[in-house]
Amino acid sequence: MNVWLIKIGEPLPSRDGRTRPLRTGIMGRYLSRRGHDVTWWTGRFDHFAKKHLLAAGEVLTPEPRYRIVALDSPGYARNVSIQRLIDHRRVAAEFRRASAQEAAPDLIVCSMPTLELCREALDYARPRGIPVVVDLRDMWPDIFLSHLPRLVTPLARLAILPFRRQLRAICREATALTGITPEFVSWGSRQAGGRPGANDRAFWLGYSRAEQSGAQLGAATAEWARQGLDVSGAKFRVCYFGTLSGTLDLATAIEAARLEPSIEFVVCGAGQHLEKYREQARGLPNVRFPGWVDAVAIRSLMEISQMGLAPYPNRIDFLSSVPNKAIEYLSGGLPIATSLGGLLGRLIDEKGLGFRYREGDPAELARRLAALKDQPQARRTMSDLALKCFEEEFSAERVYSGMVDWLEEIAR
Numbered sequence: 567m568n569v570w571l572i573k574i575g576e577p578l579p580s581r582d583g584r585t586r587p588l589r590t591g592i593m594g595r596y597l598s599r600r601g602h603d604v605t606w607w608t609g610r611f612d613h614f615a616k617k618h619l620l621a622a623g624e625v626l627t628p629e630p631r632y633r634i635v636a637l638d639s640p641g642y643a644r645n646v647s648i649q650r651l652i653d654h655r656r657v658a659a660e661f662r663r664a665s666a667q668e669a670a671p672d673l674i675v676c677s678m679p680t681l682e683l684c685r686e687a688l689d690y691a692r693p694r695g696i697p698v699v700v701d702l703r704d705m706w707p708d709i710f711l712s713h714l715p716r717l718v719t720p721l722a723r724l725a726i727l728p729f730r731r732q733l734r735a736i737c738r739e740a741t742a743l744t745g746i747t748p749e750f751v752s753w754g755s756r757q758a759g760g761r762p763g764a765n766d767r768a769f770w771l772g773y774s775r776a777e778q779s780g781a782q783l784g785a786a787t788a789e790w791a792r793q794g795l796d797v798s799g800a801k802f803r804v805c806y807f808g809t810l811s812g813t814l815d816l817a818t819a820i821e822a823a824r825l826e827p828s829i830e831f832v833v834c835g836a837g838q839h840l841e842k843y844r845e846q847a848r849g850l851p852n853v854r855f856p857g858w859v860d861a862v863a864i865r866s867l868m869e870i871s872q873m874g875l876a877p878y879p880n881r882i883d884f885l886s887s888v889p890n891k892a893i894e895y896l897s898g899g900l901p902i903a904t905s906l907g908g909l910l911g912r913l914i915d916e917k918g919l920g921f922r923y924r925e926g927d928p929a930e931l932a933r934r935l936a937a938l939k940d941q942p943q944a945r946r947t948m949s950d951l952a953l954k955c956f957e958e959e960f961s962a963e964r965v966y967s968g969m970v971d972w973l974e975e976i977a978r
Contacts, residue, residue, distance in 0.1 A: 567977055568669070569597055571606040572687055573677040573701075574637075574657055575613035579628045586861045588890065589703070589746075590677065592774050596966040597973070598632035605671070607664075607683075609657045610636035614809055615836070615858075616643060623664070637661055644838065645811065646710070658682035665690055673977040675699045678754075679706045681729060684736045692739070697976055700736060702745035702754045705883040707733065733757050742976050744969075746771045747909055749886035767972055772965025773893045773956070775865075786866035793856065795832070797870045802939040803830045804903065805871040807864050808891055810837035815877045815905060820846050821928035822935065823853045829935050831875070832867060834859045868898030872945060873920065873935070876904035880925055888913060888960075896956035901948035903935065918951050 573590040587595070590606060598604045610620040620626075622638035637660040642649035661683060676687040678700050691698045707729040710722065737743060737758035742765035745751040751768045755761050791797045810816070816833060820843065823831050830852045833843065840855065847853040859867070868874070874895030878884040885908030892910055895902050902920035904910055914920050921938070923931040938945060958964075 567602045567673060567974065568671040569602050569604050569973070569977075570665075570671040570674045570687075571597075571604065571676075572608075572661070572674065572683050573606070573703075574609035574611075574639075574654075574680065574683070576608065577614070578608070578619070578626065578634060586864070586894075587774060589701075589771055592772060592962050592966055593675070593969065594632055594634075595629060596962075596970050598629050600970055600974075602631065604632045605668070606632075606634045607661055608634060608636060609639045609653075611639050611641040611653065613645075616641065622660075635664065637664065654680045654682045658686045662686050662690070670694050671696060673697055673699070673973060675701055675973065677701045677703050678733075678736065679704050681706065681732045681736065685732060688736065688739050697741035698739075699742045699744055699973065699976060700740040700754070702743060702750040705750070705753060705886070709881070709883050730757075734759070737761065742766055744769055744972075747887050749909065753886065765976060769969045769972075770888065770960050770965050771890045771893055772962040772969075773890065773897050773960055774962035775897050782862045783866050783869070786862045787870065789863070790866060790870065793854075795830075795854075795870065799870065801830050802828065802935070803832060803871040804873045804875050804935065805832045805834070805867050805900075806875040806877070806891075807834035807859065807867070810835050810840045810843060812839055813879065814839070815879055815925060816843050817846060818905065818923075818926055818928045818931060819875055819877055820850070820853055822932040823847070823850050825928060826932035826936050827852050829932070829939065830854070832856065832871070834864070834867065864894075865898065868895070868900055871900060873903050873938070874898075874900040876902050876906060876910065878904065878906045878910075880905070880907055884908065884910075893956070893960045896952045896960060899949040899953045901938075901945060901952055903931065905931075913955070917955050918948060919955060920948060920952075 571590050571594055576588050576590050577585050579587050579591050594604045594606050610618050612619045620636035624636045626634040637657050639653045639657045642653050674687050674691055676684050678684050688698055707726040734757050737754045743751055743754045745768050748768040751766050755763050787797050832854045834856050836858045844855055876892045888910050892902055905925040911922050921934050923934055
């Protein structure tokens with residue numbers, strides 16, 4: 567089977583294991599290892615680093631039968647901007663041009679967002695009789711409203727009507743809908759006006775543990791020690807790694823660190839709000855910002871930390887998902903501290919994977935962390951439960967083997 571995957575803004579695989587593959591990257595690997603030919607269409611612009619990584623039209627071949635094609639785009643400086651919309655349209659136009667020169671696939675899996683690429687995929691597939699699976703990864707354009715002041719929300723609702731119409735048409739025309747949770751698939755079904763859904767099925771954000779050697783992990787741990795971290799396990803440490811954007815509530819964690827100096831927070835990553843958070847934490851020796859770190863450093867950091875932080879706001883898309891960050895913590899046996907209710911909150915409560923604190927309440931976060939700091943047996947139990955939950959629900963083998971079975975069925 568010849569399969570096209572269409573997804574921009576996701577990290578590309580690397581041979582040295584220092585880049586963490588996400589949903590499309592892992593899916594491509596599982597499909598190719600099942601014997602299928604895979605082409606992943608992506609953009610050459612790195613959404614996280616905000617820079618171009620590849621040349622226009624450059625082709626990567628991470629594994630036999632698996633290639634990645636980089637589509638040209640201008641890029642953008644801010645996630646919420648006109649430039650980003652222009653970038654998405656350019657990528658879609660480049661896909662339309664480049665795909666016309668390729669042999670037609672047997673199946674297309676296109677992630678939403680972007681609307682523009684989903685539209686192009688459906689327009690390409692319909693006259694050729696090719697099934698298209700739309701993978702719902704974000705509740706766009708609904709989440710656009712969450713970035714705006716309430717005063718302009720009525721006008722914004724009018725402005726996004728064309729996007730809503732486009733989304734509804736995409737969800738109606740797709741051969742099948744999938745998504746990262748059942749809630750996402752239900753949301754897509756509602757957009758389509760209540761499609762029958764016989765082919766629709768949700769698959770978690772499966773995660774693949776990085777394959778790093780003991781030597782790599784040892785070197786990474788030594789580097790953390792060189793940077794001043796106590797790697798003996800005596801320090802109660804909470805870690806976070808990811809893009810430091812406006813969608814996070816790290817301010818609450820920083821204030822919790824001010825209230826409880828015995829708890830150390832290590833916040834890895836880069837983004838538009840990094841300097842704001844650094845300024846807020848000025849003078850706090852128990853809050854560290856190492857910047858962007860690779861997959862080996864992340865795995866090492868999880869091994870010398872006691873908890874993972876998931877400081878997400880309680881808005882509809884986060885409430886309806888289990889963020890990849892939380893799944894990564896589970897893979898490392900880390901209990902989770904989160905301000906999020908919804909699916910993740912219920913999972914934590916039902917399976918004993920950590921605790922929830924009120925969004926915007928640093929005193930509660932500090933109090934809960936300090937209490938857990940003095941309960942090593944409770945932490946060990948949570949850690950065991952975290953690993954068990956990961957293996958049973960979120961391991962890449964479990965998720966993507968099942969997803970490939972389903973895609974093969976859709977193609978047939």
